[in-house]
Amino acid sequence: MRVNYVNCSVAKRKTISIPEKQEEWIQENQVNFSSFVQAKLDELIDEREY
Numbered sequence: 001m002r003v004n005y006v007n008c009s010v011a012k013r014k015t016i017s018i019p020e021k022q023e024e025w026i027q028e029n030q031v032n033f034s035s036f037v038q039a040k041l042d043e044l045i046d047e048r049e050y
Contacts, residue, residue: 016037018026026033 025031
């Protein structure tokens, strides 16, 4: 018997506003904005848990 496990995480969509200068920098540097924000939030969460 074979059992497959699927990890389904639920993501919520949020909308934020940023200045045009920041948007230009994100585009010029090909930053994945969603991943960037998620990583920064994880850092803050880790800092506050200790």
